[in-house]
Amino acid sequence: MNPNSIQKTPKNVQKKAKNAKIKKNMKSFLKPFSFILLFFLQTFSFAQDKAKSSSRPIVDMLCASAVSTDKIRLTWKLPQNFNAASILVFKDTVPVNSKSAEKLSPIAELSQKTQQYIDTVTDFNEYYYAVLAKLSDGTLYNVVLPSINATVKAVAVKRPEKARKKSEEQIAAETPKLYTDGTIRELPLPYIDLIGDFEKKPSKLSAEVVNAGKSLAGKTSIQKEKLEPYYFDEDITSPSGGDDYYLFEILKNSFVKKNYEASIIELKKFLSVNRSEETTNRAAFYLAQSQYFTGNYRSALTMFLFTQDTWPILCKKWINSTLDFYTIPKS
Template structure:
């Protein structure tokens, strides 16, 4: 009886020690094990201790200041390779070609836009007419709209012209034509003429001239005021149209352009260009949009539209682009 009781106590004590050891091991394991925390990105009140994604990368890119870093030209056979560097990339750029150097925004009225591209860092190849020296320049779309563009040699233009030559056969024909040119008639040599005595105005006349030239004048004295300009309609849009797109364009002009409802007309013409049109219809539509913006005194936006239509309608676009540039200069 006593022996059995002693054995029973032994088993009870052994079971208690085993359970206590198991609990102690779990406690030690819990102390040594680091809890896995799931980081949560949440902005605090100051924004200095936690990450705060408040702006998207695209928004940051838009807020970066744009600038051209370099501009260079290189002839390759009958083409001109135009290279540039700008920061940031991805902006809308316009390349220009002209027979005169680029000095200010007024130079764009004499230039021809050869490309409207999105900057991807790659050069552009132009194929000008051989034998004619050309100047090139590049501008960012927003710079043109603001009217605050400056042309700097080696940055966004080149002050010296560049020229490509034709094939060897064309050059040989040109050389033969020069050789066969008739002998010119004799001419007077101006250097041998006697110089005329320099004449001066009287002091009274000089005073009047100085007073007139010192007076500040308004550009509006030398141009037709925008209030006196009449909207221009191309002859193709006055006659019966041949196709469906011509009929639709004529309908918009009859309903809104002739009635001078410029805001509504601009919206209708922009919607009209959402569908791809022929080159001439598209150019005329851009010209009409430019007029609607011009008569709303939005001269910077109107200028871009006239420059877009300049390739196919150079005389009309050049005239209205000149009006825009003078108005922009007058309101500075």
């Protein structure tokens, strides 16, 4: 055995141990700095991605809303450094995506700084929109992001309100009535305020009025025949909803079945809540008819007078019939 080799072995082992210790110390020393370095690298990468995404020609916050019976307004926001030659607006009856955008023709091409567009439509269909960028080389930047640069909710223009055809009563009420010489003008019926309790008992007639009424009743002979129930055109078919539908259900369940007692109860409940003027007038007229058919002529007369301004000719016929059946109470 070579004695030199025996002397070198301990030195080699000692050197290796020393190197391992140095490496271990270096790792411990550099470990905190590696985390800091990694943090800066990730931050730099995120900043690059953000700068890259902000330079993408994609509009943001696209919103579509109907503003009239034939116009839909589109609004959007432009990102910083919006690098596009122009802006293209697409429209379809289904949500627009990247695949369908390739087949669609834009409805408008706008300047790169535009942030709104008014679309004029000629129908009442529901539409979806997408706003995409056209690059300087003429190609479409076909990236469609729902709720970002494409709408996800359909929008349609507002339907115009249908002009209601005037009834004969309304035409007659608006037409000035001419009186020839010697003709006595018809006296207007008194105004009756119905705001209050429907169950309020009427005031008693004076003895003079009662006697005069009995005198007139004894001298006339009128063939009494009750009128047939009257229905307005609006209440013949079921409405889509709202107060009209509520009134339709009351009529269907009680008035049409000639259950006038139940009809009176339900119509009074209906009229106790604020409704539209048109629906209120119709409900009051049905209430008057229900009271007429149950023999409560005095209350019926009050309700017919309430609706006379709306349907003067129609109410006049029912008022006359109510007066025919009305019996003056005994004193």
